[in-house]
Amino acid sequence: DTAVSQTPKYLVTQMGNDKSIKCEQNLGHDTMYWYKQDSKKFLKIMFSYNNKELIINETVPNRFSPKSPDKAHLNLHINSLELGDSAVYFCASSPGTSGGVFQETQYFGPGTRLLVL
Amino acid sequence: QKEVEQNSGPLSVPEGAIASLNCTYSDRVSQSFFWYRQYSGKSPELIMSIYSNGDKEDGRFTAQLNKASQYVSLLIRDSQPSDSATYLCAVNSRGSTLGRLYFGRGTQLTVWP
Numbered sequence: 108d109t110a111v112s113q114t115p116k117y118l119v120t121q122m123g124n125d126k127s128i129k130c131e132q133n134l135g136h137d138t139m140y141w142y143k144q145d146s147k148k149f150l151k152i153m154f155s156y157n158n159k160e161l162i163i164n165e166t167v168p169n170r171f172s173p174k175s176p177d178k179a180h181l182n183l184h185i186n187s188l189e190l191g192d193s194a195v196y197f198c199a200s201s202p203g204t205s206g207g208v209f210q211e212t213q214y215f216g217p218g219t220r221l222l223v224l
Numbered sequence: 225q226k227e228v229e230q231n232s233g234p235l236s237v238p239e240g241a242i243a244s245l246n247c248t249y250s251d252r253v254s255q256s257f258f259w260y261r262q263y264s265g266k267s268p269e270l271i272m273s274i275y276s277n278g279d280k281e282d283g284r285f286t287a288q289l290n291k292a293s294q295y296v297s298l299l300i301r302d303s304q305p306s307d308s309a310t311y312l313c314a315v316n317s318r319g320s321t322l323g324r325l326y327f328g329r330g331t332q333l334t335v336w337p
Binding site for chain 1: 256316331
C-alpha cells in the first residue's frame with residue numbers, strides 16, 4: 108500500500124549511458140514532481156506535471172526528459188549520463204486543485220540513489 | 225531568485241529540551257510555509273504547514289510565522305533522540321507556478337540522551 112513508489116531504489120551506471128527512473132502514486136493525486144537532492148542535501152525541483160500536463164520545467168539539461176503516461180505515473184529519462192548527475196532523485200505528488208484551491212502538501216517517494224561512474 | 229535560508233547546524237540539544245529551528249525567506253509575497261523532516265537516507269516527510277501569521281501547534285511541534293520579518297520557525301518541545309534528523313523549510317510564493325516549493329538547505333538536529 109505504498110503511496111508514492113519509485114524504481115529502482117539504487118542505480119549505478121557508467122558515464123554516457125541512458126537510464127530511466129519510474130514513479131507511481133496510488134493516492135489519486137493530480138500533480139507529480141521530480142526533485143534532485145545533491146550531496147549537500149539541497150532539494151531542487153526539476154519538473155512538475157498536473158494531469159499529465161507539464162507545468163514546471165526548471166533549468167535542467169535537456170538530457171533530462173520527463174514523461175507522464177497518465178496522472179498516476181511520472182517517469183524520468185536521462186540521456187548521456189554525466190558524473191554530476193549523481194544524486195538522489197525524489198518523486199513527489201500532491202492532490203492538485205480541490206474546490207478551487209490548490210492543495211500544496213507534497214508527499215515524497217523513497218528516492219532513487221543514482222551513482223554515475 | 226527566491227531564497228530560503230536556514231542555519232545548516234548541526235544543532236545539538238539534550239533530550240527533553242526545546243529545539244528551535246529558524247528559516248528566513250526572501251520573497252515578500254510568499255504565502256505557504258512547510259517544515260519537512262528528513263531522516264538520513266530517507267525521503268522528506270511533512271510535519272507542519274502554516275499559512276497565517278502566528279503560532280500553529282501540533283503535538284510537540286509548534287510552527288511560528290512572521291511575514292513582516294519574513295521568517296518561519298519550528299519549535300520542538302520535549303525533544304527526543306528520535307527527533308534527530310534534518311529539518312527542511314519550504315516556501316511557496318503567490319504568483320509562482322502552483323506547487324513550486326523552494327527549499328532551504330536544511331538544519332541538522334541531534335538530540336542526545
